[in-house]
Amino acid sequence: MTPAGIDTPPLHPHEDFTDARAAVERLIALYDEAVAFLCRRFADTLREGRPAGRIRACYPEIRLTVTTWALTDSRFAFGHVAGPGVYSTTVTRPRLFASYLEQQLGLLLRNHGQPISIGVSDTPIPLHFALAARTELTVPQDGALDFTLRDVFDVPDLATIHDEIVNGENWRHPDGSAPLAAFLAQRIDYSLTRLAHYTATRPDHFQNHILFTNYQFYVGEFESCARMALADPDSGYTAFVGPGNAEITTPDAPLPEPARLPQMPTYHLKRPDGNGITLVNIGVGPANAKTATDHIAVLRPHAWLMVGHCAGLRESQRLGDFVLAHGYLREDHVLDDDLPVWVPIPPLAEIQIALQDAVADVAELEGFELKRIMRTGTVATIGNRNWELRDQSGPVHRLSLSRAIALDMESATIAANGYRFRVPYGTLLCVSDKPLHGELKLPGMASEFYHTQVSRHLRIGMRAMERLREMPLERIHSRKLRSFEETAFL
Numbered sequence: 001m002t003p004a005g006i007d008t009p010p011l012h013p014h015e016d017f018t019d020a021r022a023a024v025e026r027l028i029a030l031y032d033e034a035v036a037f038l039c040r041r042f043a044d045t046l047r048e049g050r051p052a053g054r055i056r057a058c059y060p061e062i063r064l065t066v067t068t069w070a071l072t073d074s075r076f077a078f079g080h081v082a083g084p085g086v087y088s089t090t091v092t093r094p095r096l097f098a099s100y101l102e103q104q105l106g107l108l109l110r111n112h113g114q115p116i117s118i119g120v121s122d123t124p125i126p127l128h129f130a131l132a133a134r135t136e137l138t139v140p141q142d143g144a145l146d147f148t149l150r151d152v153f154d155v156p157d158l159a160t161i162h163d164e165i166v167n168g169e170n171w172r173h174p175d176g177s178a179p180l181a182a183f184l185a186q187r188i189d190y191s192l193t194r195l196a197h198y199t200a201t202r203p204d205h206f207q208n209h210i211l212f213t214n215y216q217f218y219v220g221e222f223e224s225c226a227r228m229a230l231a232d233p234d235s236g237y238t239a240f241v242g243p244g245n246a247e248i249t250t251p252d253a254p255l256p257e258p259a260r261l262p263q264m265p266t267y268h269l270k271r272p273d274g275n276g277i278t279l280v281n282i283g284v285g286p287a288n289a290k291t292a293t294d295h296i297a298v299l300r301p302h303a304w305l306m307v308g309h310c311a312g313l314r315e316s317q318r319l320g321d322f323v324l325a326h327g328y329l330r331e332d333h334v335l336d337d338d339l340p341v342w343v344p345i346p347p348l349a350e351i352q353i354a355l356q357d358a359v360a361d362v363a364e365l366e367g368f369e370l371k372r373i374m375r376t377g378t379v380a381t382i383g384n385r386n387w388e389l390r391d392q393s394g395p396v397h398r399l400s401l402s403r404a405i406a407l408d409m410e411s412a413t414i415a416a417n418g419y420r421f422r423v424p425y426g427t428l429l430c431v432s433d434k435p436l437h438g439e440l441k442l443p444g445m446a447s448e449f450y451h452t453q454v455s456r457h458l459r460i461g462m463r464a465m466e467r468l469r470e471m472p473l474e475r476i477h478s479r480k481l482r483s484f485e486e487t488a489f490l
Helices: 020-048 098-112 185-199 217-231 286-299 349-363 367-372 393-401 411-421 448-469
Strands: 015-017 058-066 085-090 116-124 209-213 239-242 246-248 266-270 277-281 303-306 309-312 322-331 374-382 404-408 425-433
Touching: 015 020, 020 058, 020 098, 020 116, 058 098, 085 116, 085 185, 098 116, 116 185, 185 286, 209 217, 209 286, 209 448, 217 239, 217 266, 217 277, 217 448, 277 448, 286 411, 303 349, 303 411, 303 448, 322 349, 322 393, 322 404, 322 411, 322 448, 349 367, 349 425, 349 448, 367 374, 374 393, 374 411, 393 404, 404 425, 411 425, 425 448
Parallel strands: 209 277, 209 303, 303 425, 309 425, 322 374, 374 404
Antiparallel strands: 015 116, 058 085, 058 116, 239 246, 239 266, 266 277, 309 404, 322 425
């Protein structure tokens, strides 16, 4: 019990480290001790009743003090701080992020030659987040206890769960230190619990390469491709996971489905190093697209791509043609408060090339012949699925002025949130209807060509991710995504 009457784990002084792995091991030890303490005290409380005082444990933190300007490789978009000063970040689930943390701390040690300080922060761990991975303990419903939970334990505080760092609002810690990372511990914990809820899979199953789709057909294709990969001992893939955390490691094993699918069914084709592919069926609409990317961003994936259906806007397009987005007309409006529509969302060369090359590989077409099945240009994203029912003069005029070649409800949202969260992004869509030319999405409209192309589409997305996996991180994480004053961590 501290002098202030708060029951806490033993207090530990900060320690300096010059070895990234040792620093991460210390983060793990501090976090595990804090969570074990909270779980133990909570179990005691359920059994014995309200304790005499408050119970609290805090997140571990990383601190870096830099006294001189670093001479860093200007080609790198990350791994160094902006200038002399004190930098810090709170850390959660360090076991889950161990490889990422070791990589980022290793770059800081190499680029600045200053030790990394590891210790306990002043930010409490909310009880709900401490219990998230402990299935044997659950937080009772409000009113089930004879006292108010927040009077004894810390609970999630929305005032500390924010995106002010990624939104470039010059946020600083209360002690004046600048942020080392894009997300604070409570923001990460909040998203990890949301991910488990929306996708029905644990965060540790997510891979570094994320495919988003808005069409259930791709799930079946993904499972077929996954089973073929598991049958190939040279593929590098070792497991396939579906909703409910059902996992198979052999190509013929059954994959049970939960009795009720989650809002965003998610599937993971895993590699031991985490560089496999995750497919998220986000359903329809920009709100779903924002929700998914808001939470997946805390996992710091290496890239995410949208591979879904769209409306073709040109007479020359056929059902099943591909659309590679080079720009976006943003009429989804779900990000207006975080990223105004006047902010351009630039195409990323590495992603564009990987997607174009993947189309060429799978379709077995080259150069000018690719234009037979693929167009590049602006993709418009709109928030109204039934936009066709409104007066056409306004929407069609804007679409024409933008030179848009396709329209959907998710792609610009995913790309804009990728830009906002510094996650490399791209879009390859498949034309499923042409509403401006009388070809509505109706039964019987799809041609044999369309069905063939849809089958190829998922494989193209997977092939693009495999190409990106072969690139060094410093090439994928473009400097285009970094603002004037950036965090050191990816």
